[in-house]
Amino acid sequence: MVCLYVTGMILFGLHSANSLSRFPKLLLISMDGLRYDSISDYTVPNIYRWATQNTWFLRGMRPQYMSMTSTNYMGMVTGLHAESHGIVSNAFYDIDKESGSIDLSYTKEQDSGEWMNHVDEIIRLFTRTMDPANFVAWYIDDPDKTLHKHGFYDGKFIKIMAELDKVFGYLIGQMRRHRLIDKINIILAADHGHAQIGGAKNVLCIREYIDYSRVLTGHNILYPTDKALFDEVYDNLTKAVNDNKLKIKIYTKDTKMTADIIDLYSLMCFVLKIRPAPNNGSLHRIAKHIHLRRYHSWVWDHDERYEYMLLLLASLLIVAIIITICLISLWVVLAWSRSKGDRDYDEESSKSSISI
Template structure:
């Protein structure tokens, strides 16, 4: 890229579920050009726990751990607000009332920086009464990536850009599948198209950050605590099972019963909330 203008332009692209070794396992010349010619994190990015899309995108945007910004799952029940919160929350339900939780697009907006946030989780919500100048209301795969690129290029000063791929294909077909390979090759071509547009329409004057929220691995066995009779569903108020994490809220007086039942599941570690190790930053 050429030297930036006096007021730098910035584009942040998140490729959901882009595993660290995809760059080495597949022929991705454009993405590897970023790695070889630009600046990269020496040891990669360490996701926050748990490694899920919604909480990690809020951590990326705020620089906070999940126990601090409050998004602890892709979908979860907030006992204080008495609502269920997830990435599809279109309405503002006071879930972002903590003034300490401030995404970078809100910081930019407060400083009068023109900012657009496209399809990033929670970008449609108000943070302490503030939204960015431009934002997308909800995520959709119906709009091709290159059309989203065209829209992004037309805005500019700072843009956050979220894409659900290759996460969607990785979850459905597995990280080593031909579907993921084909998606990565297509994404690499789309990034090449982005560079072409930047050169033609922005005079090659754009800082670009490409990142991901978490990786992907093979699943050898699925455990369903209720279906597999490890736990009686009537013993818990609420439960969320997604990926490798199972959260439950035991009914009053049944905490020890639920705890001991879950400990019977092979190869599973069970923590009460006040016993979660500090390294997880999750309690």
């Protein structure tokens, strides 16, 4: 599996201008199919300049399995694996209607003119007088749409990348114009990337190197039944790749990547200063890659141990307050009783003196 992902991030100080939300602000831009290593000064100079000035995951991030658009974007905004958020594909079969279904937002044609309008709408959402937005997510269906139709090498990819770069440059220009560039955090991300096969010579027939009767198979994945078989399968595939001089990397479940795509959820919650819902991601895992030093993982990373600790501390505090109130009340009652007793004694003494 090849990890195909890019993200950049800008974190700036905030000060008031226009009608902005008083909460931290974040713009999430998702360019479908934008490979992390397709960013260069030649193809997308505006994006490249912005990425090099900020945080750029040069080796990509670990995507969800399967590496599909809906699966990865749902993982990105929930921090959950596909097994938990339930979006395991782009299309589904509706058992009630007895037909397949797909989100129409992914089939609608977009172009650079429409993207420019999207930029204007984003600016409006952040600066509107009534209820200004503090989080906006923007999805762009290219370069994925172009790559599926044309691949990398007929000139269409370079053209669409230039259009995307122009739109990104327009966004940054509009943010500067409206004095928003130092007030809004930006994350540029993608769900996956593409690779050009280039003919049958670059295709590896796995059945020629693995005995399928000894492994369990799933959709684009192999499940060896024990450690010895795992090592054998891995060694056979690695040798086959090297012998055939293929540009393929064999990944295992434990292969260390820079970070996971689901970790972006914890990062976004941190930027927005909101507590994340229970999730599979980790702020700590991504923080060490973006030099995020000043944070308290126990506040942001959901961990039941900390939930119990906070609940225990809250309970102890409530008990302490109740005990304190009871002690103060008891002291007041005793003081009042003592004072009343002294007054009664003085009155009795006074009556006795008069009688004598």
